[in-house]
Amino acid sequence: GAGVSQTPSNKVTEKGKYVELRCDPISGHTALYWYRQSLGQGPEFLIYFQGTGAADDSGLPNDRFFAVRPEGSVSTLKIQRTERGDSAVYLCASSFGPNNEQFFGPGTRLTVL
């Protein structure tokens, strides 16, 4: 079956612009996670959805970052007024339920010029 997919695979934008990153989880997975990974570092937790609701958004760095999952499946991570420091690989993962084995997508590499 299909794994977790993320689009686009690469996104280059200019400072101050708005971007949206999409995640399609594995069908039937109720939990969805967003992480951010900088070069040479482990992934940093951003937000976790259980169904349609954000169960834990404590990892979002500031109010420029927002994520939605309106139908409990696809999720979109939205970043307003992008800054160069937002450049990273954004990873999405899903699991059958909270705290179960996570399956990761290939990531979206965001570059803010």
Next chain:
Amino acid sequence: KQEVTQIPAALSVPEGENLVLNCSFTDSAIYNLQWFRQDPGKGLTSLLLIQSSQREQTSGRLNASLDKSSGRSTLYIAASQPGDSATYLCQMIYNQGGKLIFGQGTELSVKP
């Protein structure tokens, strides 16, 4: 503060050697622990998941152990192969709010 540390940051071994990767954590109130591998430019691949009530899990040449009292987990790789070359990451999932914390990873290189 909940911290997860992986030492060493990088490791190079000859093919065929058995090796151990280390992961230490400051807060032992974990729900479970997961080991991943990450190939360059790729996402993470799950290797093993250990529930907090378990002490180890095995899959093929891999064995992961968990010792909550000492705040340590190890990933043992037997008879290493060049295809094992990757970055290995451990992740803690905590009871309190399901907090998810990764170590910074160990970059493994297995030389033929």
